Amino acid sequence: xxxxxxxxxxxxxxxxxxxxxxxxxxxxxxxxxxxxxxxxxxxxxxxxxxxxxxxxxxxxxxxxxxxxxxxxxxxxxxxxxxxxxxxxxxxxxxxxxxxxxxxxxxxxxxxxxxxxxxxxxxxxxxxxxxxxxxxxxxxxxxxxxxxxxxxxxxxxxxxxxxxxxxxxxxxxxxxxxxxxxxxxxxxxxxxxxxxxxxxxxxxxxxxxxxxxxxxxxxxxxxxxxxxxxxxxxxxxxxxxxxxxxxxxxxxxxxxxxxxxxxxxxxxxxxxxxxxxxxxxxxxxxxxxxxxxxxxxxxxxxxxxxxxxxxxxxxxxxxxxxxxxxxxxxxxxxxxx
Amino acid sequence: xxxxxxxxxxxxxxxxxxxxxxxxxxxxxxxxxxxxxxxxxxxxxxxxxxxxxxxxxxxxxxxxxxxxxxxxxxxxxxxxxxxxxxxxxxxxxxxxxxxxxxxxxxxxxxxxxxxxxxxxxxxxxxxxxxxxxxxxxxxxxxxxxxxxxxxxxxxxxxxxxxxxxxxxxxxxxxxxxxxxxxxxxxxxxxxxxxxxxxxxxxxxxxxxxxxxxxxxxxxxxxxxxxxxxxxxxxxxxxxxxxxxxxxxxxxxxxxxxxxxxxxxxxxxxxxxxxxxxxxxxxxxxxxxxxxxxxxxxxxxxxxxxxxxxxxxxxxxxxxxxxxxxxxxxxxxxxxxxxxxxxxxxxxxxxxxxxxxxxxxxxxxxxxxxxxxxxxxxxxxxxxxxxxxxxxxxxxxxxxxxxxxxxxxxxxxxxxxxxxxxxxxxxxxxxxxxxxxxxxxxxxxxxxxxxxxxxxx
Numbered sequence: 001x002x003x004x005x006x007x008x009x010x011x012x013x014x015x016x017x018x019x020x021x022x023x024x025x026x027x028x029x030x031x032x033x034x035x036x037x038x039x040x041x042x043x044x045x046x047x048x049x050x051x052x053x054x055x056x057x058x059x060x061x062x063x064x065x066x067x068x069x070x071x072x073x074x075x076x077x078x079x080x081x082x083x084x085x086x087x088x089x090x091x092x093x094x095x096x097x098x099x100x101x102x103x104x105x106x107x108x109x110x111x112x113x114x115x116x117x118x119x120x121x122x123x124x125x126x127x128x129x130x131x132x133x134x135x136x137x138x139x140x141x142x143x144x145x146x147x148x149x150x151x152x153x154x155x156x157x158x159x160x161x162x163x164x165x166x167x168x169x170x171x172x173x174x175x176x177x178x179x180x181x182x183x184x185x186x187x188x189x190x191x192x193x194x195x196x197x198x199x200x201x202x203x204x205x206x207x208x209x210x211x212x213x214x215x216x217x218x219x220x221x222x223x224x225x226x227x228x229x230x231x232x233x234x235x236x237x238x239x240x241x242x243x244x245x246x247x248x249x250x251x252x253x254x255x256x257x258x259x260x261x262x263x264x265x266x267x268x269x270x271x272x273x274x275x276x277x278x279x280x281x282x283x284x285x286x287x288x289x290x291x292x293x294x295x296x297x298x299x300x301x302x303x304x305x306x307x308x309x310x311x312x313x314x315x316x317x318x319x320x321x322x323x324x325x326x327x328x329x330x331x332x333x334x335x336x
Numbered sequence: 337x338x339x340x341x342x343x344x345x346x347x348x349x350x351x352x353x354x355x356x357x358x359x360x361x362x363x364x365x366x367x368x369x370x371x372x373x374x375x376x377x378x379x380x381x382x383x384x385x386x387x388x389x390x391x392x393x394x395x396x397x398x399x400x401x402x403x404x405x406x407x408x409x410x411x412x413x414x415x416x417x418x419x420x421x422x423x424x425x426x427x428x429x430x431x432x433x434x435x436x437x438x439x440x441x442x443x444x445x446x447x448x449x450x451x452x453x454x455x456x457x458x459x460x461x462x463x464x465x466x467x468x469x470x471x472x473x474x475x476x477x478x479x480x481x482x483x484x485x486x487x488x489x490x491x492x493x494x495x496x497x498x499x500x501x502x503x504x505x506x507x508x509x510x511x512x513x514x515x516x517x518x519x520x521x522x523x524x525x526x527x528x529x530x531x532x533x534x535x536x537x538x539x540x541x542x543x544x545x546x547x548x549x550x551x552x553x554x555x556x557x558x559x560x561x562x563x564x565x566x567x568x569x570x571x572x573x574x575x576x577x578x579x580x581x582x583x584x585x586x587x588x589x590x591x592x593x594x595x596x597x598x599x600x601x602x603x604x605x606x607x608x609x610x611x612x613x614x615x616x617x618x619x620x621x622x623x624x625x626x627x628x629x630x631x632x633x634x635x636x637x638x639x640x641x642x643x644x645x646x647x648x649x650x651x652x653x654x655x656x657x658x659x660x661x662x663x664x665x666x667x668x669x670x671x672x673x674x675x676x677x678x679x680x681x682x683x684x685x686x687x688x689x690x691x692x693x694x695x696x697x698x699x700x701x702x703x704x705x706x707x708x709x710x711x712x713x714x715x716x717x718x719x720x721x722x723x724x725x726x727x728x729x730x731x732x733x734x735x736x737x738x739x740x741x742x743x744x745x746x747x748x749x750x751x752x753x754x755x756x757x758x759x760x761x762x763x764x765x766x767x768x769x770x771x772x773x774x775x776x777x778x779x780x781x782x783x784x785x786x787x788x789x790x791x792x
Contacts, residue, residue: 041526042526042529042530044701099774102778109525110525110526111393111525111526111529112777112781114393115704115708115773115777116774118701118705118773119770119773119777120770120774121770122701122766122767122770123766123767123771123774124770125697125770126763126764126766126767126770127767129760129763129766130757130760130763130764130767133759133760134763246697250534250537253533253534254534257527257530307545309544309545310541310545312537312541313538313541316534316535316537316538319531319534320519320531320534320535323519323523323527324519327523327527
């Protein structure tokens with residue numbers, strides 16, 4: 001029984017939260033990695049682009065709510081996502097046309113493009129803050145929990161409860177669907193293959209008659225989809241705050257690089273690596289060990305490797321270690 | 337002299353703008369803008385040494401600034417005797433253990449050939465060291481933080497004049513840069529950017545949460561100042577006499593004696609804060625000028641030429657026998673040290689250290705906007721960038737408010753759009769910065785004052 005309690009404890013506090021947080025990171029990391037692989041620059045505006053898409057979803061959610069439209073147990077925001085994606089894609093294409101295209105045609109070095117993306121970062125952040133403000137926004141509605149701790153305890157008779165929020169399940173399910181479609185698209189369709197070819201070797205791709213403008217356009221469109229969905233899922237699970245989204249850029253970068261930049265599958269797994277590491281290392285194992293160890297060996301301290309204040313620092317340290325010992329990332333991305 | 341004509345015009349415009357702020361808003365505002373312009377100029381010079389001279393991209397400016405600030409705290413605050421007696425020794429032992437760990441790892445790296453065994457030994461040393469550190473430091477930090485937590489709760493500093501911290505800050509930042517440089521400098525440019533950005537976040541996390549060292553988010557307030565305090569000035573006769581003489585004409589116009597005294601008091605209060613700001617501006621100006629002379633000399637020395645050669649073509653420079661890795665590390669340390677000075681200067685100016693306020697937007701990306709806008713590779717350009725961008729950063733909100741009011745003047749006060757826009761006026765500074773950066777990068781990619789290569 002104690003063993004089961006310990007497992008439930010881990011599930012409740014580590015595995016379920018890490019899976020949903022990891023999914024949110026994974027979507028962002030694929031976004032970063034696609035931009036890096038095909039457009040060849042580190043996009044520092046990642047976090048703010050995600051908050052831009054989320055902002056539209058929130059505004060539309062409020063609009064739908066005012067009209068009385070809802071999805072019942074599911075959050076209304078799901079209904080708003082497709083419209084938000086369209087707005088986001090439009091924004092990305094406009095930004096590309098006004099800003100990035102010029103440097104791409106001039107074949108500027110990646111550093112210059114990264115600098116330009118900082119300009120975009122400032123502008124996007126300003127727009128988001130001017131339209132929706134810098135405050136915390138919650139836009140979740142519908143059924144909050146799938147499984148409540150008390151119900152679980154009654155059902156199983158265990159000491160430990162298991163809470164599963166509907167947003168967590170929603171995040172994981174949507175991520176799996178989106179990522180599967182994306183990988184199917186990249187690996188099986190002609191357009192996807194041409195994108196990968198362009199990412200591998202630009203000149204060779206051009207020689208084989210691949211239209212670069214089309215590849216770039218489709219990349220931005222996919223990026224828009226990923227940014228919006230990733231942002232909305234994060235906002236539903238936690239809450240929407242522009243500053244938090246800006247900060248999320250950092251673990252997302254870490255996930256993309258740890259997974260091997262330019263490699264979408266690596267980025268996907270990198271998201272989970274970062275999420276699990278952050279939560280595993282900052283979790284206090286006292287209760288867990290109390291269930292497993294005999295009473296005489298029970299620990300007095302919290303048995304926490306690092307305090308939760310260092311949550312972000314953990315992912316950055318992993319990144320530094322990976323950069324030092326395996327600069328191509330765990331799953332072999334581009335050679336740096 | 338002709339080649340400096342545009343430099344002079346640019347600076348003249350800048351000074352006129354600050355004076356205009358003084359006339360229309362207030363002299364205190366104008367002088368604090370000037371002071372922060374000078375601090376920004378120092379930061380920009382540091383970033384410019386790395387980016388403009390050597391082409392190294394450092395997005396960790398925030399971390400070095402914060403370390404400079406920490407230096408100001410550690411140098412100037414009086415030591416907390418009680419905290420030292422309960423936990424000081426343990427902390428020193430911890431420091432010793434860290435040093436021991438570093439040296440034993442270095443020893444292992446040197447003595448044992450690259451193999452799996454070596455990796456395991458290093459891992460074992462690190463894990464064992466961390467466990468011992470936790471066992472010693474854990475209780476010690478608790479004891480230290482328990483000492484009068486509302487007021488101190490940390491070890492305090494050395495109790496020396498705060499001006500020393502400007503040098504100590506440089507050493508702190510340089511030391512961090514040495515470690516970061518050893519780790520990250522081999523990376524390609526945009527990876528270096530990401531890695532330095534993340535490392536600076538780690539530094540901030542440590543400063544924020546190690547309360548025994550820096551009081552963390554509880555902030556350190558009331559730091560000692562290198563210049564007189566306003567209250568002292570208001571009570572000293574020589575200062576009152578000075579103000580009286582300065583405003584003699586105005587004072588004579590007032591006939592009533594009590595009214596004249598009230599007016600004089602008001603003037604003294606205003607003048608005291610202006611005087612303090614002026615003193616700080618003087619100190620900052622000295623630093624800027626010293627740094628400017630040194631960096632100018634360095635830029636046009638054989639060393640500067642070598643740096644430019646490395647920047648423009650590191651393979652060729654390498655083939656000519658220049659040690660690219662070593663020079664990169666050196667310039668990374670030098671630039672970061674300059675940023676560290678700026679961090680200490682800023683804390684000195686504010687008189688308080690707030691680790692929670694260090695955010696990448698303000699301390700990394702804004703500084704980079706300054707470097708790019710001013711002109712990378714040109715010291716005068718870098719300083720100008722610091723001035724222009726900081727001025728816009730502060731004045732963008734009032735200007736935006738004015739424009740909003742102007743364009744919506746036909747709308748009633750209760751109009752939802754107008755109220756929303758007025759509420760969000762502060763965020764127009766981000767918009768200004770972003771659009772400014774994008775325009776400069778597009779139409780004047782070398783900045784307002786581009787780099788000049790003087791043929792020797």
